[in-house]
Amino acid sequence: xxxxxxxxxxxxxxxxxxxxxxxxxxxxxxxxxxxxxxxxxxxxxxxxxxxxxxxxxxxxxxxxxxxxxxxxxxxxxxxxxxxxxxxxxxxxxxxxxxxxxxxxxxxxxxxxxxxxxxxxxxxxxxxxxxxxxxxxxxxxxxxxxxxxxxxxxxxxxxxx
Numbered sequence: 299x300x301x302x303x304x305x306x307x308x309x310x311x312x313x314x315x316x317x318x319x320x321x322x323x324x325x326x327x328x329x330x331x332x333x334x335x336x337x338x339x340x341x342x343x344x345x346x347x348x349x350x351x352x353x354x355x356x357x358x359x360x361x362x363x364x365x366x367x368x369x370x371x372x373x374x375x376x377x378x379x380x381x382x383x384x385x386x387x388x389x390x391x392x393x394x395x396x397x398x399x400x401x402x403x404x405x406x407x408x409x410x411x412x413x414x415x416x417x418x419x420x421x422x423x424x425x426x427x428x429x430x431x432x433x434x435x436x437x438x439x440x441x442x443x444x445x446x447x448x449x450x451x452x453x454x455x456x457x458x
Contacts, residue, residue, distance in 0.1 A: 327441075328444035328450075331444030332447070334434055334437050335398060335443065335447075336395075337434055338392075338395060338405065338435060339391075339395040340392070341431060341434075342388045342391060342408055345388050346384075349384065356389060358381055358382060362385065363378065363381050366378070366380045366384070369419075370419050372419060373418045373419065387407060392404075398450065399443075399447070400449070401447060402442060404438075405438035408435050409435035412435065415428065416428045
C-alpha cells in the first residue's frame with residue numbers, strides 16, 4: 299500500500315501538468331479573454347446606452363448633461379465636454395473590446411474612466427464595484443485580446 303502512494307502521486311502530478319498545458323494553450327486562454335472582453339464591454343456599453351436619447355444612436359440626453367453638471371460635478375472637466383467624452387467612450391471602447399481591436403488601448407481607456415469615476419464621482423464604490431472593473435481591465439492590458447480577436451488576425455498578417 300505504501301508503495302502505491304508515490305505512483306498515485308506521480309500520476310496525479312502528471313494529470314495536473316497535462317491539464318495546465320491544455321488550459322494555458324492559446325484557444326482556452328483566448329476563450330477566457332473573450333469572456334473578459336465581453337464582460338468589461340457590457341458594463342460600459344450599458345452605461346453608455348443610458349446616456350443617449352432612447353431610440354437614437356448617439357444623441358446625448360438632457361438628463362446626461364444634467365447629471366454631469368450636478369451629480370458628477372467633481373470631475374475636473376467641463377460638464378458638457380465630460381458628458382460627450384464619457385458617452386462616446388462608453389460606446390466606442392466596448393465595441394473595440396468585443397471585436398478585439400486595440401484591446402490593450404481600449405482596456406486602458408476604460409481603466410482610466412473607472413479611476414475617474416472612483417476618485418471624483420463614487421469614491422465609496424471601490425470594493426463593491428470598481429475593483430472588479432479594474433481587475434477585468436488589468437487582465438486585458440497585461441494579456442491582450444487572445445487568439446479570438448481582430449488583434450490576433452492583424453498580428454498573424456503582420457508576421458508578429
